[in-house]
Amino acid sequence: DADVTQTPRNRITKTGKRIMLECSQTKGHDRMYWYRQDPGLGLRLIYYSFDVKDINKGEISDGYSVSRQAQAKFSLSLESAIPNQTALYFCATSEPNQETQYFGPGTRLLVL
Amino acid sequence: RKEVEQDPGPFNVPEGATVAFNCTYSNSASQSFFWYRQDCRKEPKLLMSVYSSGNEDGRFTAQLNRASQYISLLIRDSKLSDSATYLCVVNGPQERDDKIIFGKGTRLHILP
Numbered sequence: 001d002a003d004v005t006q007t008p009r010n011r012i013t014k015t016g017k018r019i020m021l022e023c024s025q026t027k028g029h030d031r032m033y034w035y036r037q038d039p040g041l042g043l044r045l046i047y048y049s050f051d052v053k054d055i056n057k058g059e060i061s062d063g064y065s066v067s068r069q070a071q072a073k074f075s076l077s078l079e080s081a082i083p084n085q086t087a088l089y090f091c092a093t094s095e096p097n098q099e100t101q102y103f104g105p106g107t108r109l110l111v112l
Numbered sequence: 113r114k115e116v117e118q119d120p121g122p123f124n125v126p127e128g129a130t131v132a133f134n135c136t137y138s139n140s141a142s143q144s145f146f147w148y149r150q151d152c153r154k155e156p157k158l159l160m161s162v163y164s165s166g167n168e169d170g171r172f173t174a175q176l177n178r179a180s181q182y183i184s185l186l187i188r189d190s191k192l193s194d195s196a197t198y199l200c201v202v203n204g205p206q207e208r209d210d211k212i213i214f215g216k217g218t219r220l221h222i223l224p
Contacts, residue, residue: 035214040120042216043156043199090155099144101201101212103155 003027004104006091012110013081021076021107023091031094032074036087081111115213116202122219125190132186133218135200145176145183148199156199195222
C-alpha cells in the first residue's frame with residue numbers, strides 16, 4: 001500500500017463549487033504539505049502543517065483552506081473554485097528534520 | 113535573481129552519453145540541497161541529497177558549490193529510463209517550511 005494517498009485522483013468541477021481534496025499518510029510523519037504544480041511554474045506551496053491543529057500559509061494560500069484534525073490526514077478545500085485553480089495538486093509529508101519530502105500521487109483538478 | 117533557477121531544457125541526449133545540469137540559488141544562507149526526479153504525470157521522488165563534499169550514487173553524482181551558489185547533477189552512461197524532469201530543491205535556514213523552494217525542473221530526454 002502507498003504511504004501517502006490522495007483522493008480523488010481526478011476531479012472536474014464547475015466555477016463556484018466547493019471541493020475538498022483529501023490526503024492520508026501511514027508514515028507517521030507530523031509534517032504535511034499541500035502544493036500545486038502548473039506547467040512552467042513548478043511546485044508552489046499552498047499550506048503546511050507541523051502537527052495536528054497547526055496550520056501555516058504557504059506561498060499561494062489565497063482561495064484555499066486546510067484542515068488537520070488528525071496526524072494522518074490533511075485536507076485541502078477550495079471554497080469557491082475558479083478556473084485558474086485548475087492544476088495538479090500534491091500532498092507531501094516529511095520528518096521534523098525536513099530532509100526528504102514524500103509525495104502522494106497527485107490530484108488532477110479541472111475547474112470549468 | 114530568482115530564488116532557485118534551472119535550465120528548463122529539454123536536454124536531448126543519446127543513450128550511453130554523459131549529461132550534466134546545474135541549478136543556481138540566490139540565498140547564500142541556504143542549508144540543504146536535493147535533486148528530485150519527476151516522471152510525466154507522476155509525483156516527485158527524492159533522487160539524492162547534495163552534500164558539501166559531493167556525493168555519488170551509482171551513475172549519479174551531485175555537487176555543491178557554495179561560493180558560486182549552484183548545485184549540479186551528473187548522469188553517466190545514461191539510460192532510456194533516465195528520461196524525466198529533474199527538480200532542484202533548496203531548503204532555507206529557517207525552521208519554517210515556506211523556505212523549501214523547488215526549481216521548475218530540467219527535462220531530460222534520453223534518445224535510443
